[in-house]
Amino acid sequence: MIGHSRRGKLLAVAAVAALALGATACSDDSTGSASGGGSSAAAGPVTITLQTFGGGKNFGYKEAVDKWNAEHKDIQIKYDNLTDQFEQVYWPQMIQWLQSGAGAGDVVGIDEGGMGLAKAHPEWWADLGEYGLQNRKNDFAPWKWENGVTADGKLFALGTDIGGMSLCYRRDLFEKAGLPSDRDEVSKLWPTWDDFIKVGHKFQDKIKNTKFVDGTNTLYNVVLVQEAAKNGNVSYFDKDNNLIVDKNPAVKTAYEFAQRISQEGLTAKLRNFTPEWNTGMKKSAFATLGCPSWMLGVVSGDGGAGPEFKGKWDVAAVPGGGGNWGGSWLAVPKQSKHPKEAAMVLDYLTGKDAQVSVFNYAGNMPSNLQAQQDPAVQGATNEYFNNAPVGEIFAKSASALQPVFLGVKHAQVKNAIESVVSAIDDGSVPYSQGWQKLVDDAVKAAG
Amino acid sequence: MSLHVDAGQRTRAPMPPSRRHVRPGPGRSFLTWLDLKAAPYLLVSPYYILFLAFGLFPLGFTLYYSFFDYDLTGTVEWTGLGNYVAMLDDPAFWRAVVNTLAMFVIATVPQMLLALLLANALNRRMRGQLFVRLGVLLPLVTSVVAVAVVFTQLYGRDWGVVNWILSWFGIDPIDWKAERLPSWLAIATMVDWRWTGYNAIIFLAGMQTIPKDLYEAASIDGASRRRQFWQITVPMLRPTMIFVVLNSTIGGLTLFAEPTTFYNGNVHGGTTSQFQTVSMFIFEQGFREFDYGYASAAAWLLFLLILIGSAINFLLIRRIGGNK
Numbered sequence: 001m002i003g004h005s006r007r008g009k010l011l012a013v014a015a016v017a018a019l020a021l022g023a024t025a026c027s028d029d030s031t032g033s034a035s036g037g038g039s040s041a042a043a044g045p046v047t048i049t050l051q052t053f054g055g056g057k058n059f060g061y062k063e064a065v066d067k068w069n070a071e072h073k074d075i076q077i078k079y080d081n082l083t084d085q086f087e088q089v090y091w092p093q094m095i096q097w098l099q100s101g102a103g104a105g106d107v108v109g110i111d112e113g114g115m116g117l118a119k120a121h122p123e124w125w126a127d128l129g130e131y132g133l134q135n136r137k138n139d140f141a142p143w144k145w146e147n148g149v150t151a152d153g154k155l156f157a158l159g160t161d162i163g164g165m166s167l168c169y170r171r172d173l174f175e176k177a178g179l180p181s182d183r184d185e186v187s188k189l190w191p192t193w194d195d196f197i198k199v200g201h202k203f204q205d206k207i208k209n210t211k212f213v214d215g216t217n218t219l220y221n222v223v224l225v226q227e228a229a230k231n232g233n234v235s236y237f238d239k240d241n242n243l244i245v246d247k248n249p250a251v252k253t254a255y256e257f258a259q260r261i262s263q264e265g266l267t268a269k270l271r272n273f274t275p276e277w278n279t280g281m282k283k284s285a286f287a288t289l290g291c292p293s294w295m296l297g298v299v300s301g302d303g304g305a306g307p308e309f310k311g312k313w314d315v316a317a318v319p320g321g322g323g324n325w326g327g328s329w330l331a332v333p334k335q336s337k338h339p340k341e342a343a344m345v346l347d348y349l350t351g352k353d354a355q356v357s358v359f360n361y362a363g364n365m366p367s368n369l370q371a372q373q374d375p376a377v378q379g380a381t382n383e384y385f386n387n388a389p390v391g392e393i394f395a396k397s398a399s400a401l402q403p404v405f406l407g408v409k410h411a412q413v414k415n416a417i418e419s420v421v422s423a424i425d426d427g428s429v430p431y432s433q434g435w436q437k438l439v440d441d442a443v444k445a446a447g
Numbered sequence: 448m449s450l451h452v453d454a455g456q457r458t459r460a461p462m463p464p465s466r467r468h469v470r471p472g473p474g475r476s477f478l479t480w481l482d483l484k485a486a487p488y489l490l491v492s493p494y495y496i497l498f499l500a501f502g503l504f505p506l507g508f509t510l511y512y513s514f515f516d517y518d519l520t521g522t523v524e525w526t527g528l529g530n531y532v533a534m535l536d537d538p539a540f541w542r543a544v545v546n547t548l549a550m551f552v553i554a555t556v557p558q559m560l561l562a563l564l565l566a567n568a569l570n571r572r573m574r575g576q577l578f579v580r581l582g583v584l585l586p587l588v589t590s591v592v593a594v595a596v597v598f599t600q601l602y603g604r605d606w607g608v609v610n611w612i613l614s615w616f617g618i619d620p621i622d623w624k625a626e627r628l629p630s631w632l633a634i635a636t637m638v639d640w641r642w643t644g645y646n647a648i649i650f651l652a653g654m655q656t657i658p659k660d661l662y663e664a665a666s667i668d669g670a671s672r673r674r675q676f677w678q679i680t681v682p683m684l685r686p687t688m689i690f691v692v693l694n695s696t697i698g699g700l701t702l703f704a705e706p707t708t709f710y711n712g713n714v715h716g717g718t719t720s721q722f723q724t725v726s727m728f729i730f731e732q733g734f735r736e737f738d739y740g741y742a743s744a745a746a747w748l749l750f751l752l753i754l755i756g757s758a759i760n761f762l763l764i765r766r767i768g769g770n771k
Contacts, residue, residue, distance in 0.1 A: 088713050092735045099519055117520065269604075269622075271718075274711050279606060412736060415715075423718035426625035445736070 045076045046338050048345045051094075051105035054294070055084035055273055056301020059109055059160060059328065060362025064354035068345070075341050084273045084303070086111045087415040097333075098124040104333040106342035107349070110157060112327050115147050116241075116408040118157065125156035126332040131343035133158065136350070143403040144367045148329055157331035158350040159367035161294055161358070162401055163324040164394040165222060168291040168299060170210075171314040171386060173284065177206040183388060187317035193223065193257060196319045200266045203287060211268035214286040216258040216425040217418055218272045222290035224254035225323035228404045236414065236442065237407025245413070245442040255421065255435055262425045271422045281305040291315060292325045293394045296363030300384040315388040324401040327367065365394040372398050409446050416445035513743035520737055530744035540745060542720055543728035544752065546631070550706075550724065551699035551756075554635035559692065562643050563684075566650035567676060580651070583644035594641055595708030602633045602709075624710065630722040637705045642698070646691050653687030654680060685767055692760045700753045701726050725749045 052059040058081045065079045083089040091114045097103035098121070110118050118124065128134075133155060137145055140159050148157035167190075171181040179202065180186055190196040200212035213219055227250030228235045235251065238244045245251050261267055268285040270277040280286060281304050289295065298304050299313060330350060332342040348354055355366035356376050363382055366372055372395050380391035407413075420438040423429040429437055513531070516524040534540050569580055586594070601608045602623040610620045623633045657680065665675050703726040706716055714731045716723025723731070729749065733742030 083712075085711075085713070088715070088735070092737075095520060095737065096734065121520065275599075276603065276605070279603075283606065285605065415735075419715060419718050423625075426622055426718055428625045428717070428719045428721060 045072075045074050046341045047076050047078050048107060048338060048342050049078045049080055049105035050107045050109075050345065050349075052079070052081045052109040053083055053086045053090035053111070054081065054109075055278070055298040056304040057297035057362035058084070058301075060294075060297050060358035060364045061349060061354070063361045064349060064357045067357070068348060068354075075344065077345055080105065084298075087113060087411045087418075091411050098335075101335050104335055106336040106338055107330055107332055107346050109160070110329045110331055111411075112147075112329075112404075113406055113411040113414055115157070115329060116237075116406050116410050118329075118331065119147070119150050120408050122150040122152060122154050122156065124334060125150075125154070126334050126336060126339040126343070128155045128158070128332065128343055128346070131340055131347075133343060133347055136347070139350075139352075139368050139370060141367070141369065141399070141401075144327075147403065148331075157329035158346060160328050160330055160350055160355070161364035162327040162367045162398060163225070163292040163294070164365045164397055164401065165225070165318045165323040165325060166291045166293075166315045166393055167288055167318045168295065168313055168315055168385070169288045170284065170309075170312055172312045173207060173210055173287045174203070177203045179203060181314070183314050183316045183386075186314070190319040193319045197261065197264065197266065200261070200288075201264070204266065207287070210284050211286050212266040213261055213268070213288055213290075214272060214277060214280065215267050215270045216262050216421050218290040219261060220254050220258040220418075220421045221325050222292075222318065222323060223257045223320070224250060225325045225404055226318075226320050227251075227253045229323060229402055233402055234405045236410055236417070236446075237405065239405050241407045241409075243407075243413070243443065243446045245417070246439045251417075251438075252435070255438060258421050259424055259431055259434060263431060267425055269425050271418075271425075278303055282308070290318065290325075292327075293363055293365035293390070294326055296382060296385060296390065297361075300363070300382075310384050311386050313384065314386045315382070315390060315393055317393075322397045322400070324404060359391075363390060365398055369399075412445045413442050416441040509743040509746050512740055513747055515740040516738075517740035517743075518737055519739060526740065530741050531748070534741065534744055534748065539720065540725075540728060540748075543716075543723050543725045546627075546716070546720070546722055547700055547702065547724040547726075547752075550631045550634055550638075550702060550722070551696070553631050554638040555692075555695050555699055557635075558639045558643050558646065558695070559688075561639070562646035562650055562691070563681075565643065565647040566654055567680065569647065569651050570654045580648065583647050585644070586641050587645045589641075591641065591704040592708050595637055595705045598633065598637045598640070598705075599709050624717055625721065627721045630709070630717060634702075634706050634709060634722055637709075638699070638702065642695070646695070649691055650684065650687060653684045657683045681767060685764065688767065689761060689764050692764050693757050696756045696760050697753055700749065700756055703727060703730070725752065 050061065050065070052061070061079055065077045069076050082093070091111070094104060094108060094110075094114075095117070136158060144159040144162065148159065149155050169186060171183075171186075174181040174186065179199065180189065189199050203212050204210075224235055228248075231248055231250045234244065234248060236243065236245050236248070262269075268280055270280045270285060281299065289299065291299070296315070300306075300310070305313065330346050332339055332346055336342045350368060352368055352370040352374065355368040355371035356374050358364050359366055359371065359377050360380055366377065371377055378391045378395050380389075381387040382390040417438055420429060420434060420441055423437075424431055424434040514525060514527055514529075516522065516526045516529065565583065569576075569583065573579065602610075604610065604620055604622045604624070607623070609623075613621065621629050623629045661679050661683075662675055665679060670678065702724045706722045706724055707714055707727055709722065710716055714723070714727040714735060716727050720728075725745065726749065729742045729745045732738050732745060
């Protein structure tokens with residue numbers, strides 16, 4: 001019964017999607033409610049479930065998936081963004097599904113923080129080499145490609161987006177505060193983080209109800225990846241998977257910066273990727289946000305600031321130079337019943353056309369080199385961000401991005417550390433004890 | 448109806464008296480045995496089979512693995528009492544225990560008193576009795592998560608209604624999720640909003656079993672309503688109270704959904720576990736850190752905690768009313 005009605009629904013979805021071709025994209029709701037209809041086809045289409053995470057437009061696949069579903073009657077993609085929290089919700093759940101052999105989708109997204117563990121468990125994944133994806137090697141920077149290969153040489157994941165770094169700001173509020181609002185002039189305001197903090201005080205002297213930054217967590221991560229690049233491209237673990245939180249100067253510098261912006265009252269005390277943080281964007285609780293390319297989709301999506309603030313945000317250079325925060329991969333779990341079709345979908349989603357579509361729809365910078373070179377990416381502007389030339393901002397630096405090494409237990413340690421970084425901001429851990437607690441909790445999480 | 452007719456006919460029908468004394472044949476004896484001895488067990492067995500599969504087996508399984516260092520993505524090693532020893536020395540565990548007990552007390556004490564008073568009020572004659580009594584149960588019908596989501600909004604730091612109302616009285620905004628006591632209060636109100644009505648209805652059912660003549664006699668003797676309530680209603684309600692309190696103890700000590708939803712579905716319960724309960728601690732250890740052995744040990748300690756809590760409450764309630 002269930003299978004039958006689902007099949008009917010899928011046919012209906014496909015039919016409606018086909019009807020809507022060329023017209024405006026139809027929302028999930030309208031297609032979902034148009035169920036029923038005659039299901040005459042004998043063999044139903046194969047459904048490939050795509051599981052992702054992230055706020056706002058998350059992986060940015062909406063338009064690419066709609067296009068695929070309209071063109072492929074036999075293979076339909078079900079795009080399921082599970083949560084906006086990777087370390088706390090998505091990854092632990094995914095590990096259970098992978099370990100127990102049931103529950104995971106056919107194509108699943110993995111954040112960089114999970115790749116260490118994913119690589120250490122080749123038995124979880126289908127071999128993409130079996131489906132001819134070895135020939136995709138030249139599409140990716142060597143580090144992005146190699147991170148999708150297990151120690152025993154099995155290709156299990158292909159890159160989707162990469163981080164890149166910028167700083168988003170509210171141009172309307174900058175104007176109100178008597179600061180320059182043009183993106184080039186704003187970039188010139190803050191060559192260093194010290195300058196950034198000075199601008200923050202100037203801003204808050206003028207604007208009472210808006211803080212300069214969201215909270216400690218976002219910029220902590222921005223500074224961490226910048227500093228990691230200066231310290232051998234390692235953050236919480238060295239390349240032998242030893243915990244180096246207390247020894248890596250990058251962590252200490254990032255923590256001290258987080259403490260400083262909190263102590264100087266520049267934060268709205270909102271933890272990123274929480275409902276309060278989303279509401280904060282809608283209520284103009286903060287004026288700037290550390291923005292890796294994928295953050296643009298988070299801000300512009302309905303869950304984030306949303307359409308009301310279109311044109312009010314803009315993108316400037318980040319103080320202290322570039323960095324690479326975030327970036328994900330797609331993999332096919334071994335438990336998938338349709339690994340061949342799943343690999344086809346994965347191939348499509350990481351391919352040039354889909355990646356260009358992702359960049360234009362959400363802003364996530366493609367890791368696919370062909371997509372990066374594509375004029376539609378290079379010359380792209382983002383309407384939501386006041387037509388900022390995002391192609392130029394992110395694509396220019398994309399080829400120079402360095403991967404930061406992340407250990408097997410990175411996700412757990414990151415989660416523990418970010419709790420402390422948030423706790424100094426909400427006052428539940430005194431500044432004087434913050435660093436010690438951060439180190440202690442990291443040791444415990446890694447143990 | 449037909450049953451009655453049948454029964455009537457059977458009594459009228461002449462029963463062969465000899466039947467009872469004749470020893471039945473072997474085949475018949477099996478059927479009789481089946482009917483008399485086995486059938487009752489067969490009839491109650493579905494419950495026990497389910498209990499065995501979903502109650503007793505997991506219980507034993509958990510106990511077994513609480514003696515192991517069991518990492519979902521890694522090793523399984525025997526550690527004996529290692530998990531228990533480590534846990535008794537783990538400040539995170541004790542923090543969760545304190546949170547749980549504090550929230551239990553903050554939630555349950557006012558809840559019991561309120562439910563009792565509410566039941567007493569509902570026990571009087573009034574217009575629209577059924578409507579009012581059902582109305583009290585309404586909060587129970589809403590889903591826990593919906594309740595928690597709404598209350599989480601009410602208790603928002605920046606844009607919550609509660610802080611807005613407090614601001615009328617010149618009280619600075621409270622960060623309900625960052626400070627320990629406020630977070631406990633917030634969660635306790637969620638629990639009470641949902642369960643007070645339910646407990647009131649159970650109390651009401653208990654009150655209706657108290658014979659009316661007791662009250663009449665007391666009235667004739669000149670006892671006030673207040674006195675009747677404390678001297679008749681409360682002592683006579685003791686069995687009901689034991690049930691309600693034990694139920695609340697179990698519910699309160701295994702609190703999970705409200706505090707989890709209060710922190711956006713995150714079982715850490717606040718940046719420094721301000722309101723992480725023991726159940727959340729178990730979940731975090733088992734399904735976030737993947738330390739199954741440690742989580743199992745914590746589950747058993749929670750079980751002990753509930754036994755102790757129930758025993759204390761049972762003894763306390765038994766003393767209500769003094770006599771007997």
